[in-house]
Amino acid sequence: MEVHKVLTEEEIDALLIERHGPENHRKMKHAHAAVAGLGGLGSNIAVMLARAGIGSLHLVDFDKVEGSNLNRQVYKMKHLGMDKTEALAGEIREINPYIKMTVDKVKVTSQNAAEIFRGDRLVCEAFDVAENKAMLVNTLLAELPETILVAGTGMAGYGSSNLIQTHKRMRRLYICGDGVSDIAGGISLMAPRVTLCAAHQANMAVRLILGESEA
Amino acid sequence: MIKLNGKERKVSPGTTVEQMLLAEGFTLQRIAVERNGEILPKAEYASVVTADGDIFEVVNFVGGG
Numbered sequence: 001m002e003v004h005k006v007l008t009e010e011e012i013d014a015l016l017i018e019r020h021g022p023e024n025h026r027k028m029k030h031a032h033a034a035v036a037g038l039g040g041l042g043s044n045i046a047v048m049l050a051r052a053g054i055g056s057l058h059l060v061d062f063d064k065v066e067g068s069n070l071n072r073q074v075y076k077m078k079h080l081g082m083d084k085t086e087a088l089a090g091e092i093r094e095i096n097p098y099i100k101m102t103v104d105k106v107k108v109t110s111q112n113a114a115e116i117f118r119g120d121r122l123v124c125e126a127f128d129v130a131e132n133k134a135m136l137v138n139t140l141l142a143e144l145p146e147t148i149l150v151a152g153t154g155m156a157g158y159g160s161s162n163l164i165q166t167h168k169r170m171r172r173l174y175i176c177g178d179g180v181s182d183i184a185g186g187i188s189l190m191a192p193r194v195t196l197c198a199a200h201q202a203n204m205a206v207r208l209i210l211g212e213s214e215a
Numbered sequence: 216m217i218k219l220n221g222k223e224r225k226v227s228p229g230t231t232v233e234q235m236l237l238a239e240g241f242t243l244q245r246i247a248v249e250r251n252g253e254i255l256p257k258a259e260y261a262s263v264v265t266a267d268g269d270i271f272e273v274v275n276f277v278g279g280g
Contacts, residue, residue: 041280089278130245137274141254156279169274170249182277189279210219 009098025211027052031209033056034120036108036136037082040189041152042126044198045205047074049093052206053145056100057092058120059085066129072191075130077086098213110135114143122208124201130182140171150204152176155190156195157187166200176200195210217269226265233260236273247274 007015017025029052035042038061046057065079065087079087085103092099104116108127113136117123123140127133133151140147155164162175163178178198183189204215217224226235226263232255236243248255249272255263 037280039280070274126280128278128279130276133276135248138257142256152280153276170272171252175274180277183279
């Protein structure tokens with residue numbers, strides 16, 4: 001079997017410049033984002049930002065890959081039992097090995113959140129529990145005055161795709177999702193709609209990186 | 216009169232933010248609140264009193280990710 005080719009950093013840059021233009025590529029390559037939670041939203045957000053040419057990522061999750069994740073998260077059978085941080089970093093290295101990554105395998109709480117995300121000006125909230133989403137947003141908006149958050153809420157089930165939207169709800173908070181479709185309502189998470197919400201978050205992150213502040 | 220998520224609401228004088236949020240049906244542990252453009256820390260919901268003309272933006276989080 002042929003060993004797969006690894007593109008050089010110069011080759012990847014050239015390919016991205018060809019598609020995005022030199023100015024946007026430069027902005028993306030100098031950009032940094034954190035992804036808080038590496039489940040259905042976060043694993044997809046991180047992969048999309050990686051493909052879009054982001055220069056550096058901070059990946060945060062305390063969990064390990066389980067079989068129940070495979071219905072919507074980017075992980076594969078070979079990752080079962082691995083830390084999500086390690087598994088996702090591995091996937092991203094296969095897309096673009098030149099992205100700088102820092103990983104934190106830690107459970108984020110209101111006590112440690114500001115310390116964990118202190119260096120991150122752009123944070124994608126991608127937790128699954130409503131209270132944890134609110135905790136992260138409250139803590140970072142209050143304690144990190146420079147940080148912008150792009151959060152996800154309401155993406156369960158298979159309701160209309162067109163209900164998933166991005167809104168700028170606060171000065172430093174963008175919200176993606178339909179706002180209401182809750183896992184607590186007995187509807188489960190399915191790949192298309194979760195990935196759709198992740199794409200809204202990733203695109204908002206790209207827009208912010210490229211200088212667009214409207215939702 | 217205050218504004219909550221773009222809609223005008225009447226509140227009695229002396230109503231705290233917490234009382235207003237509970238009356239509106241919010242679960243306090245699942246929301247983030249901006250008051251007049253600044254995030255309002257959860258610890259202050261019970262002590263801050265709503266004032267005429269206040270503009271509140273309340274984001275409600277539901278589970279799933």
